[in-house]
Amino acid sequence: MENLIQVLMYSFFLGGIYAITAVGLNLIFGVMKIVNFGHGVMVMLGAYLAFWIWKFTGITPYISMFAVFVVLTLVGFGIYGLLKKHENNPDFELLSLIITFGASIAITNFIRYLWTSRFRGVFLILRSIEIGGLTISTARFLPFAVGLLVTMGLYAYLKKSYVGKALRAVSQDPEAAQLMGISRMNIYLISCGLGCGLAGVAGALFSTIYAIYPEMGFTFTVLAFCIVVLGGMGSFKGVLIASFVLALSEGLAGFIFGSGWKPFATYLIIIVVLILRGRYWTAR
């Protein structure tokens, strides 16, 4: 029983990292209406970046994540650079999927070539907290707290700032927004950069509690998309809740059926939700 509580708690904490990843994807998806298939790869890059910074300088990912954010934002700009040319192509949706797919295959395998598939991780020595007989590992709680903070901060930023309003305007009606003097290109650039930067932060946080390896990006892409689908495109609250629901169901599936079945919960949920809610999207 205590084991179960522990598992559920840690899964819940993992939801904080999922939330940042999914919010980043949701931003790109909501504004540009394309799926960044390389989103998980950005998580992986962020994780590796934080890991190497820690390895060589000893700086914890909680500090280096700001640097990771900046670097991954630049990578996001690069991704937008690849997509930009095809924006007016009628097959833009398809081409963007395949471009980001190709890029993520190249990046993943390049990282594997450089640093092999070995599992790595950042080891931080943090004291645990004890509340009512329950040991809470700070190492697992911190990413969750940071994740919530970042998501909330982003929410406030999008609600209040000019850029946030412009982002939402473009996502609602690109043409009308352009007529109001908002540069669509700049907004796309910002959303792509911000989304990838957030993915990087998620990766940096992830590296402190779980093993990182080159192929993890792919899992994260599917996971993030699953969360966005579950929570609803463009819905902040929905994505936040969906992150925790997914993390919990994953942890539960692993606890009951063994860790090999963990992804099963994710895929089952995405298949069922897509099929049940499908009519809702195509109707719009």
Place this chain on the structure above:
Amino acid sequence: MGMKKLLSIRNVGLVLIVIVLLIVPYITTGYIISLLASIFVAGILAASWNLMSGFVGYVSFGHQVFFGIGAYTTAILVTSLKLGEGSLLYTVALGGVVAAVFGFAFGYPAFILRGPYFSILTLGFSEFMYVIMVNTPWFGGAEGLNLPPVYILPKYYLITFFIFVFFSLFLYWMRKSKFGFALSSIRQDEDAAESSGIPTLQYKMAAFAISAFFPGLVGGAYVWYITYLDAVAAFDLHVVVQMIAVTMFGGLGTVVGPLIGAFCFVLLSEVLWSTMPELYLVVLGVIIVIVIQFMPRGVVVHVLNSMKIKVI
């Protein structure tokens, strides 16, 4: 059709190529045969992906699942019934049929979705099957299934060759058929197609079943050839990467694109494998990106168009 038209240079050339390819397994080395077979396999796989993604416009990221289902069907049949080499054709055919049934059944709920939702659903389906197969001991689990070790390379070559030829002819016919026009109307504007009285769901399901059937056949034949199967190999993401790369190389939404693309692609990847095996997938990914950047309609189409040859 007059005699003159039938005897045009193109038709005579095609017939000659077919005859040469039929004699090949009896006169050349194993390496050439297996190289040619992998060209056919790459062509069939890419053309089936292209049928769904290029003609109908529904991008499938989980098309390897049909390869895997075909492979598993054949492997399970052979190992559980202790079948010998004589059952080669039946088991391969059954692999294709089962894959097509899965495709058809999966298509019904899946085609509620469009665009990226559909793509992710197909990917989720493939991973779902992978998790089931790798965790179920009855399907061989993580250890995989071992088939009787028989040498069938010449037969494997002929099977893939016939599937390749048949599929090419089918696509050639399809392009000018009612079926083909319906599919391309779905790609261009599905709502308009629907309101002009085209039963889009039925057409999409039929197209999906066909595009699942051929990878299933290839999967079944491949298992006989390799004589071993595990879930990692069956639902390998690289299979779909290769389908996309070959199609992009050839030309999205064309009949000859993936078929010629497969030829160039397999030769290129052969060179890559022998010179830099570790960077193989890196280069493939980069090629996909670069090709779309500069020749979004495909290298083969681009080159042929610049030579003033009309591409079908």
